[in-house]
Structures are given as structure tokens and as C-alpha cells.
Amino acid sequence: MKAAVLEGIKNLKIKNVPDIKNVPDGYVKIEIKSVGICGSDIHYYEYGRIGDFVVNKPMILGHETAGIIENPGNSKKFKKGDIVAIEPGIPCGHCEYCKRGDYNLCNYIKFHATPPVDGSMQKFIVYPEDFVYRAYPLTTEEACLAEPMSVGVFAVKRSGMRFGKRALVIGSGSVGIMTAIAIESTGSEPVLCDIDNNKINIAKSLKYMAFKNDEINDEYDYVFECSGYGSEFALKHTSRGGILVLIGMGNENIDALVAITKGITIKGIFRYANIYGISLELIKKNRKKLKIFQSNIIPMNDLPAFLRYKKYNKFFKTIVEL
Numbered sequence: 001m002k003a004a005v006l007e008g009i010k011n012l013k014i015k016n017v018p019d020i021k022n023v024p025d026g027y028v029k030i031e032i033k034s035v036g037i038c039g040s041d042i043h044y045y046e047y048g049r050i051g052d053f054v055v056n057k058p059m060i061l062g063h064e065t066a067g068i069i070e071n072p073g074n075s076k077k078f079k080k081g082d083i084v085a086i087e088p089g090i091p092c093g094h095c096e097y098c099k100r101g102d103y104n105l106c107n108y109i110k111f112h113a114t115p116p117v118d119g120s121m122q123k124f125i126v127y128p129e130d131f132v133y134r135a136y137p138l139t140t141e142e143a144c145l146a147e148p149m150s151v152g153v154f155a156v157k158r159s160g161m162r163f164g165k166r167a168l169v170i171g172s173g174s175v176g177i178m179t180a181i182a183i184e185s186t187g188s189e190p191v192l193c194d195i196d197n198n199k200i201n202i203a204k205s206l207k208y209m210a211f212k213n214d215e216i217n218d219e220y221d222y223v224f225e226c227s228g229y230g231s232e233f234a235l236k237h238t239s240r241g242g243i244l245v246l247i248g249m250g251n252e253n254i255d256a257l258v259a260i261t262k263g264i265t266i267k268g269i270f271r272y273a274n275i276y277g278i279s280l281e282l283i284k285k286n287r288k289k290l291k292i293f294q295s296n297i298i299p300m301n302d303l304p305a306f307l308r309y310k311k312y313n314k315f316f317k318t319i320v321e322l
């Protein structure tokens with residue numbers, strides 16, 4: 001079967017890898033249809049690593065995944081042909097974090113396209129049904145958005161945000177927009193900002209209030225940092241006693257004195273747990289807004305050139321079709 005294999009830095013090949021025939025109990029075989037390209041896929045392609053995660057041997061890319069059940073095995077939940085979204089991490093299920101439900105923090109989690117674990121840009125995968133979600137009536141292009149949506153929904157859940165608040169979302173790329181959709185769903189109001197005019201215009205076209213970073217003057221009770229722009233700006237615009245949620249990487253240096261003297265609670269977001277079902281519901285309610293995420297759909301064969309010529313810079317989001 002065909003797969004998109006990262007063989008080294010700036011070296012992606014579409015090649016044949018062995019198909020998996022055996023479907024163990026509790027697993028289903030899925031024909032992969034749509035995989036969103038994430039910043040992390042691009043980062044592994046360009047640099048071969050993210051922090052301590054280093055690509056030392058060939059790795060299949062992709063973790064924002066949807067497909068169709070090919071073989072439901074002994075599943076009572078699925079039948080052949082069901083459209084499904086795949087949650088890309090399989091936690092150990094036994095550690096302290098798994099047992100208390102924080103399985104995103106599991107030390108032993110096998111997360112798609114995080115070395116050395118292969119991702120999902122391959123024609124078929126065999127996967128535990130517990131991490132597979134029925135997505136009907138969504139298309140696979142919509143269902144694969146459950147991954148970035150889960151980051152936004154989990155961030156808003158962890159912030160403890162309630163009805164009738166104003167929140168600042170720093171960064172209006174994919175995760176920023178997903179976070180804004182999640183904030184709206186709580187009955188609160190997001191204000192987005194970015195340094196990039198294109199992204200501001202996209203947020204405005206979705207009827208959000210959106211500004212250049214330097215046009216932001218107020219402080220907000222809830223601030224979601226999705227840009228990696230740095231925590232100084234984020235701390236400055238968090239009100240006294242407010243909550244600052246850090247989602248984007250690149251916020252490593254925090255001026256603790258500002259956080260202390262303003263009494264700010266800082267919450268870090270690492271992936272998500274127990275959120276995929278809610279994310280899919282939100283996608284169903286926001287199908288029109290999410291069209292922008294489906295504006296560039298390419299066949300897997302075009303992916304090597306897409307990465308080589310850095311075409312991703314031109315698009316808000318790209319989805320690979322298998």
C-alpha cells in the first residue's frame with residue numbers, strides 16, 4: 001500500500017509499505033481518505049525534529065485523519081463503510097495519568113507521526129476502536145479537522161471558561177480559529193489578533209472581531225496564546241487574576257514576575273483527552289465556517305513537491321487525499 005514516508009530532512013517519498021492484514025479483537029481496519037497537514041508535519045520535514053523528538057529512521061507523516069471503515073473486525077460499534085475520525089494518540093491505559101483520565105499526559109502514548117511512531121498517511125491502518133469516532137454526516141475532509149478542533153476545544157475546556165466572557169485569542173491560524181469556535185460555543189465572545197494581515201482577514205471573513213496585535217489595548221480575563229508569538233504580549237493583555245492558556249510552542253520564556261504580580265493563572269495545553277466526540281459535534285454545527293480549512297485539497301502524490309517548494313506558505317490549511 002502507498003504511504004508518505006519521511007526518509008530524512010527534506011526527503012519525503014511516496015512509496016509502498018507492507019499492508020496489515022490481521023485485525024485483532026478491539027481493532028478496526030480503516031481506509032484512510034483525508035489527512036490534514038499540520039505545522040508539526042512541516043517541521044519534521046524541514047528540520048527532522050521537534051525538541052526532543054528526532055526522526056532517526058523513516059517515519060510516515062500525518063495525524064489529522066479521517067477515513068472509512070474497511071474491516072470492522074469484531075466491533076459492535078462500526079460497520080464497513082462508516083465515515084470515521086481517528087484520534088491520533090494511543091495511551092498506555094495503565095499509568096497514573098491514564099487512570100485518572102489525563103491520558104494526553106501519558107508517558108507511554110503512541111502518537112501518530114511523532115518519532116518513532118508512524119503517522120496515518122498510508123492507505124490503510126489497523127487501529128483500536130476506542131480511538132475511532134463515527135463522523136456521519138461529515139465528509140472525511142471535514143472529519144479530519146477533529147484533530148485541530150480538539151486542541152481548541154480542550155484549551156477552552158481547561159480554561160474553565162463560562163458564558164458571557166470576553167476572550168483574547170492570539171494567533172488566528174487554524175488553531176486560533178478552532179479556539180474561537182470553541183469559545184463561541186460556550187456563549188462567550190472571542191477577539192482574535194495576529195501579526196499577519198491575511199490571517200486577520202480570514203478571521204474577519206468568518207465574522208470574528210480581529211485585529212493587528214498592536215491594535216490590542218485591553219486586558220482580558222481569558223487569553224489563549226495560539227501563535228508562539230511569545231508570552232510577553234500574552235501576559236500584558238491578561239487581566240489581573242485572569243487565566244492565560246498557552247497552546248502555541250515558542251512561549252518558553254515566561255516573565256514570572258508579571259504573572260505573579262498580576263495574579264495570573266497559567267495553564268499549559270498538551271494535545272487533548274476525552275474531547276474528540278465534542279469536537280465532531282462542533283464541526284457539524286460549524287460546517288460553513290470550516291470551509292476555509294478545505295480550500296486546498298491535494299492528492300498524496302503531490303505532497304513531496306508541495307513540501308519541497310514550500311507551497312504551504314500560500315494556504316491557510318492543506319488536506320491530503322489518499
Ligand SMILES: [Zn+2]
Binds near residue numbers: 040064147
Ligand atoms: Zn495537528
Ligand SMILES: [Zn+2]
Binds near residue numbers: 091094106107
Ligand atoms: Zn498511560
